[in-house]
Amino acid sequence: MSEESTTPPEKVDALYERLDREAEASGYHLNPDREFTRGLVEGLITNEQRYGYPACPCRLATGDKQKDLDIICPCDYRDADLVDWGACYCALYVSDEVLDGQREVQSIPERRPPGGERPQGSPAHAPQQPGGEPTLPVWRCRVCGYLCAREKPPGVCPICKAKRDRFERFW
């Protein structure tokens, strides 16, 4: 991102608008600091051109897609960071609390294991053990029935937009 920009502003704006639409439709929010966010969006475009996939603009990608799967935006760590810190690692996405000014974005510790080695059972791997039992808690939205396997329930249901407190432990 520190390299001189060669991306046409219209291209950055087009991706920005698309990501914003998709985020809002799914219960997520882009960081309201438009210039800051445009810089990250430009980083995604640069990485797409460089690697062939939109690797996280705040992390060092290897160029091997299989090794970088967990940091293709939106990364595997976004939702957990939104719950714990109010923003993803890059602060491209922020929580309701941050958007409403009830919480400030602070420095977010890197959740990704060193080298990107993820333990079995993490969302980057199959959520079930060979015997069929989930290795992560499964959460159910009591409003629409949406199910997800992750350490904590999402802040907002991506289907019906119910808040986190409407989720119950399903498994």
Ligand code: SF4
């Ligand atoms: S930290 Fe944010 S910007 Fe980086 S990949 Fe994850 S969701 Fe995308």
